[in-house]
Amino acid sequence: MVHNSPHVLISGAGLGGLTLAMALEKAKIPYTVLERAAKVKHLGASLALNSNVIPALSQFGLLPEIEKMSKPVHSLDMYREDLSLIGAFDVEIYKDITGYENVICSRPMMYDLLLSKVPSANIHMNSKVVSVNHSNDGVTVQCADGTTYSGDILIGADGAYSTVRQSLYETLEKDGKLPESDKGGLGVPKYICMVGTTRPLDATRYPGLEDDITHFSTCLGNGKPHSWTTSTVYGNKISWSCLLQLDADPRKDGLLTNPEWGPNTNQAMIDEIYNFPIKNGGVLGYLIDSTDPELISKVYIEEKIFETWNHGAVALIGDACHKMQPSAGQGAVNAMQDAIILANCIYDIEEPTAEHIAAALQDYREQRYPHALFQTENSKMMGKLMYGQTWSERLLRTVVYNLPKWLQSKNYLKASSYRPLVTFLPPVPNTTNLNLLYQKPSKRYAREQAESSPASV
Template identity: 50%
Template structure:
């Protein structure tokens, strides 16, 4: 596409890297020391360090284990550098961070060091958190879904969700193909982009905003966090969740999934082929 001069300049830019994250899951911990492990529900402790570049999370899970993560906001000077991302994976890249955060409270009555020491080193990973919303999702007979089209921060839990939504809408568009010509494929991929891009853009921005709330360390991000958690009314929080929950794409050529909730779902583009097949089946049944 670049050689043909049809690739947008924004798609040539590198992915933004604003955070580096270290994650792990401990071996079974002592419920007497961590009483939250005795509950049948999971507990979450999210802590933003004061005058530090770190934020960290602890989550109690089954089998008396605790999932934990540490996010470090990178300074602007590092964001612009060409970072060798793959080298950040693996236990050898984690030691310096471990030394810096081990004394931090984990929110459940101990320290991060307690959790880290009870986590096998091979089960600890450190990775740069990249984000980018591409304008171009397809060309010729090639089409992109998931992170290849819209890599989101994990702060809103929308990365995998949007990848599956891409797959659903793309399957619907492919199902309605009348031929496999280049023109038909381009039209189907355009339809897929038009249906998915606005939703992916919305969730991309939500993920970016949640990243600022959960891990942002600048003065302005601290102000936003204080306003959101102390002054924003509950209905405003609910409205954000409802907007996400109301978008529930389904495979158009299968029976509709039952609606168990109370939120009105956004209308989706019906499948022309499926509609025609259903009408043909009704005509056949009536004729019989």
């Protein structure tokens, strides 16, 4: 049987977009990645990888490289501004339960790893999608430079302020098909977040930098709406972030001039946070000084999960359909999970007709939405625990840190039971005693395996 694969356009070459491209490459499904940036920028802080995503990344053969560039994290520690300990979450205990260590790497290194697995010929830089035309015959996009690309499927992996989502929602709203909850955009930003990863540092100046584990520390400001996190990562570097909790809508004061990641108007915030003490030794400003200025980025953080993820030949992944708190990069992990399930659904399209494509993209949404909703709510809770400065959030933190460990572990173990795999690649061994959540298998892969087995010859 000759399988006719659809051509997939991917708007956005972030971690979600690259994971999807990598999966389609393995599946031999044609695709084109359109990235608005003129060149790759190594933005971001730390990224936590665990049993939710490591098994799938192992299927791509990435585990040896991930192990080399990451360090296990045993504890998530929280301090007051005077560096006295508030509490700690012991995550080392979960290794034997889940079958995988919790590891932390720098987000730029993870980005480079995924980028290296996608042929450069398939990625078009400086290709910002500005308009979308979708019909029963497929999808055509136009980029800011005037070029156009056509395909059978368009995936919006272009971030929280997604052009693809905006175009899709405009069409649905005109047709009276857009839910009311999706008409309000992302809502009021909750935080301003600044992040970066240093150049290699002098280990004699920063205690624990050369240790085999990651030291993860969050400090809460005293009488100020700030919290800041540092984590030692591979290569004698420290990833850092600082969040400013907002008590008003910044759009009303004209402060929301550029809400997306980038080194825009950073200096005022840097001056404000420069002397915040850090557990690694010294002050946050030392880390800022050791970070290339163009790799320090600032963004507004909203919380939102959209109801509409797909329509016709268009679908959304990552921040384009669910924006989460930046708790150790869990939004990125969810984007990668989106990409894995979406690739599975695209792989099982028997014929690239409008009907089959629409059904596959709807299947993706139905498989992923409940888990993304759980992770979004879990992320909100983690955000309150790690960054919240209101009296109710401080009270919540006190209560949670004093709960019995079995109760603290409840949500973590529930999340660990969900680990989507690439259904068209050989599975990895199950190394856990957890009752893993059911995953829809691939009919096409099962058929192809049966046809290629010796018994069928």
